Every structure is written in C-alpha cells, then in structure tokens.
Amino acid sequence: MEDKNMQSFAYNVDSEVTRIKRFAAIMVLIVALFFFSFGAYFSFLYINSANNQLTPINKFNKIYETLVNEWYYGPEYMDVDEQLIMNAIEGMFDREKDAYTRYVPTVDFLQTSAKGIGISLIEYNDYFYITSVNSSHANMLKIGDVITAIDGVTTKGVPLENISSFTAGKDEVEITYIRGEDTKLARVSIKEYNVITVFSDKDFSEEASYVRIQEFGMNTARELEVILDDISKENLILDLRDNPGGFIDSVLQIGDLFLEGNKTILETRNKDGDSHYYKTSDNDKYEFNKIIILINDGSASGSEALAAALSEHLGDKVILYGETTYGKGSAQKNIPLGDGSVLSYTYALWYSPNGNSINKVGVSPQIEDKVTRLNIYDYDLELYSHGEFVAALQYVLTELGYKTTEWETPNYFSNELVTVLTDFQQEKGIEQTGKLDKRTRRYIAAEIKDKQVSDNNTQLENAFNHLLGVING
Structure with missing residues (x-):
C-alpha cells in the first residue's frame, strides 16, 4: 500500500514539475513577444520620425516663415523679409576661405562698357582717390582728389567694384570731393570714355624704355602694342606695381605680344581637378634683351599671372624685382540675378605655366626691394587711448x-x-x-x-x- 502511495506521490510531483516548466516556457514566450512588439513599435516610431525630419531647405523655410510672422523684433525692419534673406545670403559665404565669392547688390555689371565719369580710382582708407582724369574734367577734378560722395550719397566703405552703381542709369552726377582743406562739388556727365591704362617713357634712359600698366582694361593690349611699336631700346622696364588685375582676356593678349605661339600663360583648375590651359597665338612678338618686371604687394590677379608667365617662359631674360605679390590666384564667374544684382563666385584657382600656385602665395621677386607701406586709420584718438x-x-x-x-x-x-x-x-x-x-x-x-x-x-x-x-x- 505504501509503495502505491509513493508511486502516486512521485507521479503527482512529476506532473507538477511538468506543468511549471510548461508555464515558464509560455511566460518566456509571452515576455519575448512583448519586448519584440515593444521594440518593433519604437523602431517604427524612430524610422517614421527620421523619415519626417525636415530637409535643410525645408528647415530654412520653416525658420524664415516663423521669423517673418512671429519674430518680436521683425517690425523694427522696413522690410523684414528682405533683411532675413540678405542675412541668410551673407551667411553662405566663408570670407576667411574665399574673400571673392560674394553677393553684389544692384550694380551695373556691364563689364563690356567703358561708360562712366572718365576717372580712374584707387581705394584707400575707405575712400576713393583719383589716379587719372579724362581731359574733359581737367578743369574740375584733379589727380589726388578724394571722392567722399556721389549725388549726396557717401562712398565711404563702398567696395571699388560697386562704385558703378552710383552712375547706373544716369546722364550726370554730382561729385563731392576733398582737395587739401576744401570740400568741393563737381557736376560731371556720364558718357563713353577711352580710359588710358598704359603709360610709358620710351626715352627713360639710353639703355631701356619704361612702361607702366595700371590695370588690364578692354583696350590695354592695344594701347601697349602701339607703345611697343614705337620703342627702339633693347631693354624694357615693365611696371606692374599696384596693378589690381582686370580682364583676363587682356592679360592673354599681352602675353601674346611677348611669347611664342602655343605657350601656356595661365592654367585654371576647378574643384574636380580639371584643368584648362590658356595659350598664346602665333602673332608677331616683341623681343628685348632684358625685361625687368616691377611687382609689389599691390600687384594682384592678372598682373601676377602675367609676371609669372613671362618669367617662367623667358627665363634669364626676365628679372622680377620688388616685393612678393598679393596672391589673388582665383577665377570668378558672375551670375546676374535679374534685378541688377550679381552673384560672383570662385570656380577655379590659377596656376603658373610651371604649375605653381598663385592663390594666397603670390609671385616672389628674384631681387627683393621692399617699400614700407603706411596707413592712417579713420579713427579719432586722444590722450589715454590705447590699442x-x-x-x-x-x-x-x-x-x-x-x-x-x-x-x-x-x-x-x-x-x-x-x-x-x-x-x-x-x-x-x-x-x-x-x-x-x-x-x-x-x-x-x-x-x-x-x-x-x-x-x-x-x-x-x-x-x-x-x-x-x-x-x-
């Protein structure tokens, strides 16, 4: 009897253990299914959220619309829409990396025209100094006059490339300028002028003629060719100091005057590393025993390219003299935006015929002769000022x-x-x-x-x- 009871007890224990194991297995399965479903649900939420994230342009639009409609300080602006867009455009540029990519607002950007008031300018201390004057204005404006306003609008701090916006669409303008201690006014007409960019002294000495290229304008190569036709000296001093550059076509045409055909004057490389080579034609050349090219830290862009090309191709015939150039070795394209404004952006860097970089490096002289550059800043100072x-x-x-x-x-x-x-x-x-x-x-x-x-x-x-x-x- 006891054996039967023991067997029954053992059977009951085994059955209970089996039930517990089954229950535990079921619970484990339920818990696993719960966590799987829970994880799948949140994964779905995460993926759905990621898919609904704003794209950069949508994010910009969202911020723009919010500020236009709800920004507390918005009413302080005459046109908050335009102000926000202008701020956003300026934020697209990295001035430290590329000082030449910029938005130029409402400028007469017709670079094929020499229309203007018949003067050449340089920018200094936020103002414009006259460096040459058309003869029709000689009784009013003089070299060295400082232009402070045009039609009553100050020119202080205006970039030189924007100055044409003051004359766009006008027949005449009133120039406010300073000569010595006096502030004067001159009313000048807007017309087509043949701006002279090349100056020469063919009888500079018995040994050499002197030619200065002030900038590379549309007619600079032709001006230079006329001068070279009249030079009989065997040596040339070519002055490119403070030449800021200009039309690249003019630089190429001038290279044609000195170099044999099919010689690279300039190489450009775009962001993909693709190169484009600007080469000379087979025109007649002007030859000199020696050419001294004067350069300084005001020689930029096209003047750097020309100096490097002549030096590298003509070898010992050329001596670069003066100071290391500015280092503006980048090429820009200009995209009109329909309202007179322009996007000017860097699309490539320049390299010399031998593949030497010009950008932020410049062209170094073979003979260095430095000149001290002085500047007086437009700030009032007095006792106890510092800095x-x-x-x-x-x-x-x-x-x-x-x-x-x-x-x-x-x-x-x-x-x-x-x-x-x-x-x-x-x-x-x-x-x-x-x-x-x-x-x-x-x-x-x-x-x-x-x-x-x-x-x-x-x-x-x-x-x-x-x-x-x-x-x-």
Missing part, C-alpha cells in the same frame, strides 16, 4: 621722421604722443590739439602719399641700376 590704432599712429609718425627714438609707452596715447602730434600740427599750421582728429589725419595722409611716391621712385631707380649692372656685366 592697435595708437600703435599704427606711432609707427606712421616714426616712419615719417617725426619721432626718431623709441616710444616710451608703445600702443598707448601718452603725453609723449601728445607732444609729437602738437609739434606736427604746429609745423602744418593747423590747430594744435594734440589729438588725432579729422584735419590732422588729412595732413598725415598727404605726407604718406608723398612718401609713397618718393619710395616708389626710389624703387624704380634701384631697379634701373640693377638692370645696368646686369647689362654691363
């Missing part, structure tokens, strides 16, 4: 010879600087304030300009003396 603008003022006064010893307090406007400025003002016959005010800045700027002319002439004389040394062995 980089004071340091710049001290440097200028030292270079101009008004301070011959070390400054006791560099970068600081001390009584020592007050004394030097007061002496300068007394010498010039102006009010002795001991401060750097607008009137004092004008007189300092005039001295800087005179020194620049003198230093440039000295550099030219040094280059000529070097040429004589080479010729005479």
Whole structure:
C-alpha cells in the first residue's frame, strides 16, 4: 500500500514539475513577444520620425516663415523679409576661405562698357582717390582728389567694384570731393570714355624704355602694342606695381605680344581637378634683351599671372624685382540675378605655366626691394587711448621722421604722443590739439602719399641700376 502511495506521490510531483516548466516556457514566450512588439513599435516610431525630419531647405523655410510672422523684433525692419534673406545670403559665404565669392547688390555689371565719369580710382582708407582724369574734367577734378560722395550719397566703405552703381542709369552726377582743406562739388556727365591704362617713357634712359600698366582694361593690349611699336631700346622696364588685375582676356593678349605661339600663360583648375590651359597665338612678338618686371604687394590677379608667365617662359631674360605679390590666384564667374544684382563666385584657382600656385602665395621677386607701406586709420584718438590704432599712429609718425627714438609707452596715447602730434600740427599750421582728429589725419595722409611716391621712385631707380649692372656685366 505504501509503495502505491509513493508511486502516486512521485507521479503527482512529476506532473507538477511538468506543468511549471510548461508555464515558464509560455511566460518566456509571452515576455519575448512583448519586448519584440515593444521594440518593433519604437523602431517604427524612430524610422517614421527620421523619415519626417525636415530637409535643410525645408528647415530654412520653416525658420524664415516663423521669423517673418512671429519674430518680436521683425517690425523694427522696413522690410523684414528682405533683411532675413540678405542675412541668410551673407551667411553662405566663408570670407576667411574665399574673400571673392560674394553677393553684389544692384550694380551695373556691364563689364563690356567703358561708360562712366572718365576717372580712374584707387581705394584707400575707405575712400576713393583719383589716379587719372579724362581731359574733359581737367578743369574740375584733379589727380589726388578724394571722392567722399556721389549725388549726396557717401562712398565711404563702398567696395571699388560697386562704385558703378552710383552712375547706373544716369546722364550726370554730382561729385563731392576733398582737395587739401576744401570740400568741393563737381557736376560731371556720364558718357563713353577711352580710359588710358598704359603709360610709358620710351626715352627713360639710353639703355631701356619704361612702361607702366595700371590695370588690364578692354583696350590695354592695344594701347601697349602701339607703345611697343614705337620703342627702339633693347631693354624694357615693365611696371606692374599696384596693378589690381582686370580682364583676363587682356592679360592673354599681352602675353601674346611677348611669347611664342602655343605657350601656356595661365592654367585654371576647378574643384574636380580639371584643368584648362590658356595659350598664346602665333602673332608677331616683341623681343628685348632684358625685361625687368616691377611687382609689389599691390600687384594682384592678372598682373601676377602675367609676371609669372613671362618669367617662367623667358627665363634669364626676365628679372622680377620688388616685393612678393598679393596672391589673388582665383577665377570668378558672375551670375546676374535679374534685378541688377550679381552673384560672383570662385570656380577655379590659377596656376603658373610651371604649375605653381598663385592663390594666397603670390609671385616672389628674384631681387627683393621692399617699400614700407603706411596707413592712417579713420579713427579719432586722444590722450589715454590705447590699442592697435595708437600703435599704427606711432609707427606712421616714426616712419615719417617725426619721432626718431623709441616710444616710451608703445600702443598707448601718452603725453609723449601728445607732444609729437602738437609739434606736427604746429609745423602744418593747423590747430594744435594734440589729438588725432579729422584735419590732422588729412595732413598725415598727404605726407604718406608723398612718401609713397618718393619710395616708389626710389624703387624704380634701384631697379634701373640693377638692370645696368646686369647689362654691363
């Protein structure tokens, strides 16, 4: 009897264990299914959320619409829509990487026209200095005049390439300019002018002729060809200092005047590494025993390309003299946007015929002869001012010879600087304030300009003396 009871008990225990195992297996399966379903659900939510993420352009539109409709400060702008778009456009550019890709608003961008007021300008200290004047304006405007406004609108801080926007669509404009201490007005007409870009002195010396190319305009190559036809000297001084560049076609045409056919003047490489080679034609060439090419840190773009091409192709016949050039070795395309505005963007970099990069490197002279560059900033300074603008003022006064010893307090406007400025003002016959005010800045700027002319002439004389040394062995 006991054996039967024991067997029954054992059977019941086994059955209970089996049921427990089955129950546990079922629970494990249920839990697994739960977590699988839970995970699948959230995976679905994640994927669906990812699929619904805004694309960059949709994100931009969302931000733009929100700010236009709900931004608290929006009403402070005359046209908040346009302001937001302009801010966004400016945000697309990386000025440190590429200073030449930019949006140019409402500019007369007809580069095939020489229409204007018949003057050439350089940009200095946020203003425009006249460097040449058409003869019809000679009784009003003079070289060295400083243009401050056109039709009452200030030109201060306006990029040189935007200056044509002041004359677009007009028959005449009123120029406000400064000459010495006086502010004057001149009303000039807008017409077609033949702007002269090449200046020469064919009888510079018995040994050489002198030619200066101020910039590469539409007719520069033809101007130069006429001059070269009239030159009989065996050596040439070609001055490309402070030449900012211009039309690349003009650079290529000038290369044609000096180099044999099928020679590379310039190579461009785009973002994909594809190269395009600009080569010379088989026209007649002008030959010289020696060509000294004057360059400096104001020689940029096309002038750098021309200097490099002539040097690399003509070898010992060419001597690059002066200072390392600016290093503007990039090519831009201009896309009109329909309202007079333009997108100018860099599409390729320039390389010399030997494959040397120009961009941010420049072209180095074989004979270095540096000229000190001085600048006076458009800031009022007085006793106790300090910082980089004071340091710049001290440097200028030292270079101009008004301070011959070390400054006791560099970068600081001390009584020592007050004394030097007061002496300068007394010498010039102006009010002795001991401060750097607008009137004092004008007189300092005039001295800087005179020194620049003198230093440039000295550099030219040094280059000529070097040429004589080479010729005479």
